[in-house]
Amino acid sequence: MMPFPAREARAAKILVVGDVMLDRYWFGEVDRISPEAPVPVVRVARREDRLGGAANVARNIAALGARVALVGVVGADEAGARVGALAAEDGIEAHLVEDPDGMDTTLKMRVLGRQQQLLRVDFEHAPGARALDGVDDRMADAIAGCQLLVLSDYAKGTLARVEGLIQTARAAGVPVLVDPKGHRYRRYYGASIVTPNRNEMQDAVGRWDSEDDLTRRAQALRAELGLEALLITRSEQGMTLFTGEGRRHADAQAHEVFDVSGAGDTVLATLAVARAAGLDWYESMLWANRAGGIVVGKLGTSIVSVEELS
Incomplete structure (x- = not known):
């Protein structure tokens, strides 16, 4: 495995476009059950906001030393302002489109007691046509000087x-590197690589009954979409890369899985940085696999640093 190209990463710039979210955490202690319903009572002691979705991809890219720009849609609300402030703190060049039709910022609120997630509440609305016009315009301006475009699709509407x-x-x-959603993969025709997880791949090509069957289906999809490569992230089964040269696989590296939320963002970001820094898709996959193994040992949407990778 080649060394991580930290110096080359610092010279690279990557554009991320996709569904921007705010992840809000309320941490507390649980020592009794509510008398009103059979649910735990959480006495909140600490609150924390983190960038989520495409914004978490950008945050992870910045943590690996590359320059990063972000295009997405937020609402004219407190959560949208918080996304902008957190992006600035992390050194992200944010080109956020404020939805003129009153969309709220996508917000995922998690309540945790004794480090265990007890409840998640989601607030989300699809952006309107005028907001999508803004995404088109901001992306066209921001792509100048970038070595790679990452499209982070969480099916919230920004990538309609x-x-x-x-x-x-x-x-x-x-x-173009695409993290897909749904089964309509023809939408991604012309990308350089698409990175579905195991379930997303099944949505796209159906269930396979052997590794040979998977290879046939994956290579057929890669050819149909005109891709350089197709990377399937397979949780405990690791990652499998398909290119014109064939199939390459990497076993999972996680030692202890604590929380998988945001792990796909870290994998995507590491793959993008390694590729933008000059590594081929296989070496980039190996570094992404290592980053994924590290981040699942952390709580909530988190980042991995160059020091941790090395």
Whole structure:
């Protein structure tokens, strides 16, 4: 495995476009059951906000030393302002579109007692057409000087026009890395690599009954979409990369799984930074696999540093 290209990463710039979220955590202690219903009572002692979704991808890219720009949609609300402030703190060049039609910022609120998640409450609304116009415009401006475009699709609506975003990147000569959602993979035609997880791959090609069957289905999908590579993240089974040269696999490296939330963002970010820094897809996958093994041992949406990787 080649050394992580930290120096080259610092010279790279990556653009992230996708569904921006705010992850809000309320930490507390549980020592009794509510007399009103059979639920635990959490006495909140600490609150913490973290960037989520595409913003967490950008945060992880910044933590690995690369420059990063972020395009996404937020609402004219407290959560949207918080996203902007956290992005600035993490050194992210944020080009956030404030939805003019009153959309609220996507917010995931988690309540934890004794470090265990007890409840998650989601607030989300799809952006309107005028907000999507803003995404198109901001992306076209921000892509100048970037070595790679990352499209982070959480099916919240920001990438409703993903075909046009890919075309814009291709016209600028910028490779495109897509973290997909759903089963309509023709939307991602022309990307450089698509990185579905195991369930997302099954949505796209159906269930496979052997590794040979998976290889046939994966290579057929790669050819259909015109991809350089297709990377399947498979949880405890590791990661499998398909290119024109064949199939390469890496076993999972997690020693202890504590929390998988945001792990896919860290994997995506590490893959993007390694590739933008000059590594091939296989070496980039190996570093992404290592980063994923580290971050699942942390609580909530977290980052991995170059020092931890090394």
